[in-house]
Amino acid sequence: MAWLLTGGAGYIGSHIVEAFRAADREVVVLDDLSSGFREFVPDDVVVHEGRIEDAAAVAAAFEAQPVEGVIHLAGLKYAGESVNAPLDFYRANVEGTRVLLRQMAERDVDRLVFSSSSATYGTMEGEIVTEDSPQRPESPYGESKLIGEWLIRDQARARPSLRHTSLRYFNVVGSGSDRIVDHSPYNLFPLVFRALSRGERPKVFGDDYPTPDGSCVRDYVDVADLAEAHLRAAVLLDEGRELAPSYNVGRGEGVSVRQIVETILAVVGEDALGYDTAPRRGGDPARIVGSARRIEEDFGWKPGTDLRAMVEGAWAAWNTPEAREREVRQDAARA
Numbered sequence: 001m002a003w004l005l006t007g008g009a010g011y012i013g014s015h016i017v018e019a020f021r022a023a024d025r026e027v028v029v030l031d032d033l034s035s036g037f038r039e040f041v042p043d044d045v046v047v048h049e050g051r052i053e054d055a056a057a058v059a060a061a062f063e064a065q066p067v068e069g070v071i072h073l074a075g076l077k078y079a080g081e082s083v084n085a086p087l088d089f090y091r092a093n094v095e096g097t098r099v100l101l102r103q104m105a106e107r108d109v110d111r112l113v114f115s116s117s118s119a120t121y122g123t124m125e126g127e128i129v130t131e132d133s134p135q136r137p138e139s140p141y142g143e144s145k146l147i148g149e150w151l152i153r154d155q156a157r158a159r160p161s162l163r164h165t166s167l168r169y170f171n172v173v174g175s176g177s178d179r180i181v182d183h184s185p186y187n188l189f190p191l192v193f194r195a196l197s198r199g200e201r202p203k204v205f206g207d208d209y210p211t212p213d214g215s216c217v218r219d220y221v222d223v224a225d226l227a228e229a230h231l232r233a234a235v236l237l238d239e240g241r242e243l244a245p246s247y248n249v250g251r252g253e254g255v256s257v258r259q260i261v262e263t264i265l266a267v268v269g270e271d272a273l274g275y276d277t278a279p280r281r282g283g284d285p286a287r288i289v290g291s292a293r294r295i296e297e298d299f300g301w302k303p304g305t306d307l308r309a310m311v312e313g314a315w316a317a318w319n320t321p322e323a324r325e326r327e328v329r330q331d332a333a334r335a
């Protein structure tokens, strides 16, 4: 029996595919390849190409082989873009989750791990958010993820056989394999790498936030550590364990954007180049740092990769010929 990964050809999903295969667990992918890449997924893993909002495509993916559980990552993810295109985000992230839940119910597939986000919290009140902190998202993206959590909660009330958890990722960075790269147009690591590859000074967006150095503070977690957390969630659900409805997945450590950029410049050997500051972007809260105590206790999961190792892994993957070629294609598509 396989686990179905929606969005499994994306940056995070394909790392989860790797983690499942390393543990000898069968996995199949449903992805529309809008931001994912077929080559991120090994050739012998089946990729069903289709949209998550398309009931027929989701049904076809379930019917192609027996499925025992689902990891649901497919969707749109940029808070800033969501401010300008809320309807697209609600369609992919809310309607897509509703369609998936319906298709799962029709087939008695009752194990679900959902990709949620720290963006569901919005600006924090204290130093660190726990899973019980208020959720006040500040972008349509964060709202769509929170509604996804509610849909799953309500469906599990109506259908108690559904066992589920939502993993609220903090900022996901790094590369666990040279084959898989974050090519995102907005995420911090690729933005800085892209500038450095062009010989330009990277930019820090916003220097007037109420934080110690004026730049945003985030909690960065390595993508391979995050993939391992999904594998553990699936194993625990397979074993019949009840999981909490949500878990923060981060390192519990706040790092400012300036600190990240300085670490990248040091790893790459470009300290002298420095960086510029640019105006704030929409939908970016000043500080988000999460407590990972609940997942550490329930999963026995600990994020093993530190900041420097995350930068080194990501930079190595960024510089492969395949990644460079993909960047050229992405640039041409964006132009």
Ligand SMILES: NC(=O)c1ccc[n+]([C@@H]2O[C@H](COP(=O)([O-])OP(=O)(O)OC[C@H]3O[C@@H](n4cnc5c(N)ncnc54)[C@H](O)[C@@H]3O)[C@@H](O)[C@H]2O)c1
Pocket (backbone or CB within 6 Å): 006, 007, 008, 009, 010, 011, 012, 013, 030, 031, 032, 033, 034, 035, 036, 037, 050, 051, 052, 053, 072, 073, 074, 075, 076, 077, 092, 096, 115, 116, 117, 118, 168, 169, 170, 171, 172, 173
């Ligand atoms: N990257 C982060 O820091 C982060 C943080 C919190 C939450 N998340 C969530 O994790 C998930 C995966 O993020 P990622 O960074 O790997 O992004 P990604 O864009 O690389 O992956 C998303 C995948 O979903 C596919 N997809 C998008 N819309 C789809 C649709 N309508 N139907 C079918 N497939 C679709 C894309 O082709 C892609 O392969 C997303 O749900 C995102 O919101 C990411």
